[in-house]
Amino acid sequence: MMFSSSMSVVEYYMLKRFPIPYAAYLFGVCVIAAHTGQHIIRKLVLFLGRASIIIFCLAFMIFMSAWIMGGVGIKKMVHEIKSNAYMGFENLCSY
Secondary structure, three states, rough: OOOHHHHHHHHHHHHHOOHHHHOOOOOOOHHHHHHHHHHHHHHHHHHOOOOOOHHHHHHHHHHHHHHHHHHHHHHHHHHHHHHOOOOOOOOOOOO
């Protein structure tokens, strides 16, 4: 996974489509969020005495990510349908 993401970064950089200030900003946000999340979960595990809370947090994050991505996709699709945008579908009867 790390190799493929690194190759994507190299590819975008070589194509000059890699905004370095924006990438640096996102990197900083990710580092801060990762350390904050790790600190909060560590405190929660010590408080509750159960490591299974980690699995519940991961499952919740995956569920919410899937839910939000689905919602954004549906919103985009509705907008494209209302604006009569080409969505890649052709008339099957014309073949």
